[in-house]
Amino acid sequence: MATGGCPPPVATPAPLCYLALVARRRGSPAYSRRSSGRPRTGGRQRGQQSPKFRAALCATCLVDQFYPEVGVAAVKVLRRLGVDVSFPEDQTCCGQIAFNGGFRSHAADVAKHFLDVFENEEQVVVPSGSCASMIKVYYRELFEDDPETLERAQAVGEKTRELSDYIVNVVGTSDVGAASEGLVTYHDACHLLRELRIKEAPRDLIGNVRGVELQEMENPDACCGFGGLFSVKFPEISTAILDEKLKTIAESGAGAVVANDCGCLMHIRGAMERRGMNVRAMHIAELLAEDGTDG
Amino acid sequence: MAEVKSAEFKKASGKALRDEKLQHSLEHVMEHFVGARANVIEDDFGDESWEAMRTRAAGIKQSTLEHLDYYLDMVDKSVRRNGGHVYFADDAAQANAIVLDIAKRNGVKTVIKSKSMVSEEMGINHVLEGEGIEPVETDLGEYIIQLAGETPFHIIAPAMHKTRQEVSTLFQEWLKTAPTQDIKRLCVYARDALREKFAVADMGISGANFVVAETGTVCLVTNEGNGRMTTSAPRIHVVLAGMEKIVPAIEDLALFLRLLPRSATGQRITSYNTFASGPRAPSDEDGPEEFHLILVDNGRLNLLRDEVMREALRCIRCGACLNHCPVYRKIGGHAYGWVYSGPIGAIVTPPMTNMKVARDLPYASTLCGTCKDVCPVKIDIPRLLLHLRYKVAEGAIGERSTTWMERLFVGQWHGAMRSRRALEGKANLGRLLTRPFARGGKVRKLPFTPMVSGWTASRDFPAPAPRSFARLWREELAHDNGTELR
Numbered sequence: 001m002a003t004g005g006c007p008p009p010v011a012t013p014a015p016l017c018y019l020a021l022v023a024r025r026r027g028s029p030a031y032s033r034r035s036s037g038r039p040r041t042g043g044r045q046r047g048q049q050s051p052k053f054r055a056a057l058c059a060t061c062l063v064d065q066f067y068p069e070v071g072v073a074a075v076k077v078l079r080r081l082g083v084d085v086s087f088p089e090d091q092t093c094c095g096q097i098a099f100n101g102g103f104r105s106h107a108a109d110v111a112k113h114f115l116d117v118f119e120n121e122e123q124v125v126v127p128s129g130s131c132a133s134m135i136k137v138y139y140r141e142l143f144e145d146d147p148e149t150l151e152r153a154q155a156v157g158e159k160t161r162e163l164s165d166y167i168v169n170v171v172g173t174s175d176v177g178a179a180s181e182g183l184v185t186y187h188d189a190c191h192l193l194r195e196l197r198i199k200e201a202p203r204d205l206i207g208n209v210r211g212v213e214l215q216e217m218e219n220p221d222a223c224c225g226f227g228g229l230f231s232v233k234f235p236e237i238s239t240a241i242l243d244e245k246l247k248t249i250a251e252s253g254a255g256a257v258v259a260n261d262c263g264c265l266m267h268i269r270g271a272m273e274r275r276g277m278n279v280r281a282m283h284i285a286e287l288l289a290e291d292g293t294d295g
Numbered sequence: 296m297a298e299v300k301s302a303e304f305k306k307a308s309g310k311a312l313r314d315e316k317l318q319h320s321l322e323h324v325m326e327h328f329v330g331a332r333a334n335v336i337e338d339d340f341g342d343e344s345w346e347a348m349r350t351r352a353a354g355i356k357q358s359t360l361e362h363l364d365y366y367l368d369m370v371d372k373s374v375r376r377n378g379g380h381v382y383f384a385d386d387a388a389q390a391n392a393i394v395l396d397i398a399k400r401n402g403v404k405t406v407i408k409s410k411s412m413v414s415e416e417m418g419i420n421h422v423l424e425g426e427g428i429e430p431v432e433t434d435l436g437e438y439i440i441q442l443a444g445e446t447p448f449h450i451i452a453p454a455m456h457k458t459r460q461e462v463s464t465l466f467q468e469w470l471k472t473a474p475t476q477d478i479k480r481l482c483v484y485a486r487d488a489l490r491e492k493f494a495v496a497d498m499g500i501s502g503a504n505f506v507v508a509e510t511g512t513v514c515l516v517t518n519e520g521n522g523r524m525t526t527s528a529p530r531i532h533v534v535l536a537g538m539e540k541i542v543p544a545i546e547d548l549a550l551f552l553r554l555l556p557r558s559a560t561g562q563r564i565t566s567y568n569t570f571a572s573g574p575r576a577p578s579d580e581d582g583p584e585e586f587h588l589i590l591v592d593n594g595r596l597n598l599l600r601d602e603v604m605r606e607a608l609r610c611i612r613c614g615a616c617l618n619h620c621p622v623y624r625k626i627g628g629h630a631y632g633w634v635y636s637g638p639i640g641a642i643v644t645p646p647m648t649n650m651k652v653a654r655d656l657p658y659a660s661t662l663c664g665t666c667k668d669v670c671p672v673k674i675d676i677p678r679l680l681l682h683l684r685y686k687v688a689e690g691a692i693g694e695r696s697t698t699w700m701e702r703l704f705v706g707q708w709h710g711a712m713r714s715r716r717a718l719e720g721k722a723n724l725g726r727l728l729t730r731p732f733a734r735g736g737k738v739r740k741l742p743f744t745p746m747v748s749g750w751t752a753s754r755d756f757p758a759p760a761p762r763s764f765a766r767l768w769r770e771e772l773a774h775d776n777g778t779e780l781r
Binding site for chain 2: 059061063064065066067068069071072075079087089090091092093095098100101102103104105106109110113138141190191193194195222223225226227228229231232233234235236237238239240241242244266267269270271273274
């Protein structure tokens with residue numbers, strides 16, 4: 001089994017995980033590994049008090065149209081943590097696809113719409129590393145010559161957080177009270193890692209899911225070959241890069257691969273399904289939403 | 296100038312993907328370079344971290360570029376002071392003419408060359424051959440591809456795609472040597488053949504890794520010692536250098552000579568650092584009688600003029616971006632169609648040659664950002680790729696070259712994303728149109744959709760969800776606010 005280039009995740013010594021598994025199977029009461037004393041399902045109680053955190057969900061166009069279950073899972077996790085989640089309904093897309101294609105005037109139009117929709121929100125949470133990078137990093141580029149919009153974009157960019165970053169660094173917990181089972185491997189989405197430099201937050205979150213062990217694949221930070229437009233324009237190269245990723249996923253022995261971006265997941269899942277690979281491709285929100293009752 | 300075949304990118308990359316032997320070489324060599332670099336960038340550099348060194352190097356190169364006129368002038372003065380000659384060539388043709396003129400004036404019959412990417416841009420070997428002058432590459436890799444009649448596959452490892460068998464076959468054909476699989480033996484064959492050329496050559500042509508403005512010194516970084524032979528044995532030394540190769544002071548080399556070999560081959564220091572500062576002085580026992588420095592533009596001004604693209608000229612040609620690029624690692628160097636390949640090739644080729652011919656290159660990247668992280672002079676390659684895409688899509692008429700299908704797609708997308716209402720309308724239409732082709736939430740094949748069919752050749756595409764998230768929110772989630780979902 002590949003052990004990968006990264007150090008093992010923190011706070012998940014394997015024996016403990018198995019213990020947790022065993023404990024759960026025997027029907028023992030909730031098993032808490034952390035001494036923080038955070039209640040496992042504090043959402044209800046907290047939700048009834050005036051919530052400490054308020055966040056507007058930017059679902060992203062992929063989740064909205066193709067993977068609504070990821071949005072549902074994100075809402076479930078956030079509410080469990082006591083976050084008052086809203087969904088500004090006029091939202092559409094951040095504009096990344098046109099921006100990456102070079103069509104900046106089209107992208108700017110859609111990005112302005114994004115700003116109109118989210119400008120007055122306290123905090124924006126996005127379940128995607130690349131959409132978050134678009135908003136936080138590339139809007140600056142897009143509105144370089146438009147100082148007025150640039151200022152608005154920077155303000156929105158500052159209050160925008162990728163989901164795992166939001167949970168760990170704003171809400172302040174890496175244990176969301178989730179429970180599932182089995183070996184899980186994590187794929188670093190490129191923009192999440194190299195634009196936003198978010199590497200540990202998702203690993204911490206996965207490591208704290210009861211019954212789950214994080215098994216790093218080799219080169220978890222290697223691109224899956226998606227690249228949006230790239231996968232359509234150069235399908236052969238894209239697939240060749242993906243082959244490497246699938247190989248390392250398979251070699252990890254994990255039953256599920258988790259990532260923070262539906263782009264990568266659509267790509268990875270699309271090929272795994274075509275080839276009949278028996279590994280689940282999950283968004284991190286889906287894993288964190290599991291509470292052990294989903295079967 | 297070397298022919299630009301970047302329009303063939305798609306075809307050539309497909310060919311590379313299907314070449315099993317090539318795939319094996321790529322995997323092997325790239326893994327070696329990546330590992331070797333990783334081992335030496337964590338060294339103890341005293342007061343300065345690797346990161347800080349990169350930042351300082353980027354700063355030195357950038358400020359030199361911002362004041363390039365000043366430094367070009369300084370190079371000119373310094374080299375003349377040392378007794379050398381300086382030329383400024385606008386393009387490949389001019390540079391070739393200058394070299395040819397020097398060669399003819401001196402009755403040159405054989406030219407030995409050490410590695411120079413600018414000379415690849417110029418296609419100087421063909422030009423010399425056309426005039427009956429024999430050019431001989433003396434870098435082993437370059438020598439091999441010269442015999443094979445190919446262009447460099449990689450900036451620092453030009454013949455990395457050649458197996459020992461192929462090299463043996465080439466040597467049998469050209470040098471009449473015995474067949475062998477022994478790499479040391481092959482090296483001896485090449486060395487023997489090249490020794491003769493070193494002895495008889497009238498002119499040595501070298502590239503320049505760095506040109507020091509203050510002292511007029513040309514610095515070469517090599518591993519085989521051939522650079523030193525080229526710059527010292529023949530009567531005439533001609534240096535071909537891109538005009539961006541300048542660093543202000545000799546002290547700057549202390550930094551760059553640490554960064555370059557570490558980034559390129561993972562060596563702490565290269566085997567031969569050669570410094571050539573003009574022709575032999577009266578007190579010198581040996582060295583060339585003439586020293587000519589040709590500073591070449593050949594499209595570099597197009598990069599310099601563009602404030603965003605300018606930083607691409609910081610490049611010190613280490614090849615680290617190639618070694619770490621998921622795309623290069625799959626298709627190798629030839630698919631890029633000109634002299635420079637990989638991420639750096641994708642950003643310099645279109646502006647230096649022809650935006651329309653090389654229009655595919657800025658798109659030939661997943662924008663994964665690894666190149667930017669490993670670049671020793673911190674070139675923000677993804678940003679520059681995006682800038683070039685912008686030019687391809689919305690730039691000047693002469694540069695713009697998207698297909699009608701791309702424009703149609705973006706137009707439709709734009710129409711859909713202007714408001715939630717428009718989006719729902721278009722998405723419902725999409726649901727209706729894809730329904731006949733969806734099985735179990737997946738689309739395996741969509742007819743009449745050339746843009747998508749490439750995707751579905753190897754991957755399922757998700758069918759649109761029956762209900763969008765917005766609708767789910769409206770119909771269910773919104774009402775549950777404040778309570779835990781079940």
